[in-house]
Amino acid sequence: MRSDPWDVIIVGAGPAGLMTAITCAVKPLRVLVLDGNSRAGAKLLLSGGGRCNVTNLKVSEKNYQGGEARTVRNVLSAFSSERAVRFFKSLGVAMVLEEGTKYFPETQSAKTVLEALLGEARACGVILEMKKKVSRISRPDGSFRVAGEGFEYTARAVVICTGGLSYAATGSDGSGYGLARTMGHTIVKTLPALTPLLTDDPDWKKLSGITLPVRLTVTAEEKKFAASEGAFLFTHTGFSGPAVLDISGPWLRCPAVPKELIANFLPDENEESLRAAWVRAAADHPKWSWKRFLARYFPERLTEVLFHKLGRDVGTPAGQCSKKDRDALFRSLAHFPLRVTGACGYEKAEVTSGGVDLREVNGKTLESKLQPGLYFAGEVLDVDGRIGGYNFQWAWASGFVAGKALLRELGTR
Ligand SMILES: Cc1cc2nc3c(=O)[nH]c(=O)nc-3n(C[C@H](O)[C@H](O)[C@H](O)COP(=O)(O)OP(=O)(O)OC[C@H]3O[C@@H](n4cnc5c(N)ncnc54)[C@H](O)[C@@H]3O)c2cc1C
Structure with missing residues (x-):
């Protein structure tokens, strides 16, 4: 592994973190993904009864609750569900429609979706480190320090993709909210949803x-x-x-x-x-x-x-x-x-409502308005969708938006 400093450190290797990584890991950018769990995408593997309802044919901001609808609309329109279906097809994962609007992988297996994302991340040169739970993000000088037990890395930009509070055994235990708070962010009160x-x-x-x-x-x-x-x-x-x-x-x-x-x-x-x-x-x-x-x-x-x-x-x-x-x-x-x-409670909830206040992020890039260079994607933000593939669509779209913004910002060194 090439050493510090990294261009981008992504905290969390769930759907949002992997999508952000795949989008921004374009040479010469060096991207490191850290995850506290022993396996990436553990929640994705449980999803849709193990089949993963990847997205929905009909997606709009009306299918979501939480912060500003305008930001949700911007993000969703940057990466539509049609584009998500094409993206997975390009990774070799064909989708089938069920119940009229819900997309599932043709294989009927969430594992196919996760393996495709991990394979693509590897192909893009993303470095993934498991069992690296981030407990501190600081910015003593211009760059970020990202640290946990026995490690500390430096990066030009950081993306928090730590998910919510539900099914804590999958790794999403709410610690990302604490990280966001230490960077000055407000957390809109969290509640279990889809429970x-x-x-x-x-x-x-x-x-x-x-x-x-x-x-x-x-x-x-x-x-x-x-x-x-x-x-x-x-x-x-x-x-x-x-x-x-x-x-x-x-x-x-x-x-x-x-x-x-x-x-x-x-x-x-x-x-x-x-x-x-x-x-x-x-x-x-x-x-x-x-x-x-x-x-x-x-x-x-x-x-x-x-x-x-x-x-x-x-x-x-x-x-x-x-x-x-x-x-x-x-x-x-x-x-x-x-x-x-x-x-x-959260032990049975599929998602968490509440999270990082959308008013404190740029609605077009998902960059923090308080800490330039800090981004968010996925469920850690104050956005939660209905049942039917909407939560993954938010993860794909928000990861894409943050990843593209990083590319624009850091692409030339
Ligand atoms: C049982 C179940 C079924 C579901 N089915 C569907 C479905 O079919 N369709 C759908 O659209 N949605 C579904 N969902 C919701 C969907 O899984 C989530 O909305 C989605 O996984 C959120 O993606 P994310 O990347 O934001 O967060 P997560 O998937 O939660 O990933 C966050 C990652 O961050 C890591 N992490 C957390 N804190 C730290 C830290 N401090 N340091 C390092 N790493 C950290 C975690 O280990 C985890 O790997 C389901 C959820 C559950 C629980």
Whole structure:
């Protein structure tokens, strides 16, 4: 390995750090990536159930929460998801679309994605050192000192790509926020996001394992605060599945008390379609119970719990109730309050919301406005995306933007 001083030191070998390195490691720049973990990209390997949802066909700043939307838009437009797909194809990783918009590697393996990034970083001459946890960044003179137990390096520029606080065993333990703070940066309050929600309601808990499509809404003071749609899973502690994970961040951030989580258990139906189905069933099967009639929408166990909660008898013939009563029932099933008592913490959260305040970074380069030569990329910034490949897209795009800016700034020595 060539020795100090380095042109660029990148702290963190996750998706954002590797993308930054690949982008800026153009000769003659010498780029060193330091990571505290024993293996690079440990979180990437867990992602998408081991399959890695690399990006999404439809990406805009509206899919993200956190700091200034203008900065998020700038960054996303510099490296679109289409470009991410082409980039991976150029590394030999073809993508397939699932559920209409989610891109996964054709191999269905996150390992393929990580190996492609590591291979490209090596090919670009990036030096990667594992088990090098950075605990200090300082700037005693013009250049940066980057240090940890048993090492100290010097660099002209530093990029902090240390991720958030979730799944700390992957290496992202929040220490990057401390590094940013010592360089004068403000950290917007962090919270777990994309995390399951908890309930103390035994009726819901006994439905553990049941999954169905829902639309969820967080309401407060009779106003809609946030909504999500997709698969919903009852668990032995509460609620999970993509629709729940997506709404967990807004739920935790919604400051209003009280606030409600409302489930529409019939998201693909409307009053008309339900009435038509009921009219048909009443004519063809006048003796069908509600349980039988609703079997086309819900598993039996769920119907029983829903009716129990509504104080109704699931065994009464559906076709014999009054129209008013029927309409009231359908409305209830589409507007069902779920008692939420909390959220799982960072150990179950896919991402962290909050982080380095975007107002303190240049929205076009992701360079610190407080410390020229210091950059940020990835989840360490106050940006978190919905479920569906948006968080990786942020890592690719922000790594690209920081890397390009470094090239412009340091490219000629
Ligand atoms: C279970 C799970 C599934 C997910 N699935 C998806 C998905 O399918 N699609 C999607 O878009 N997103 C997914 N995500 C989110 C996504 O993985 C993250 O948003 C993304 O990895 C963030 O990239 P990053 O490079 O910013 O940070 P990270 O991936 O967290 O990488 C940060 C790196 O920095 C290192 N580091 C931290 N502190 C230090 C330090 N002080 N010194 C040296 N090194 C340090 C860490 O060891 C780590 O290697 C998932 C997350 C989880 C937990």
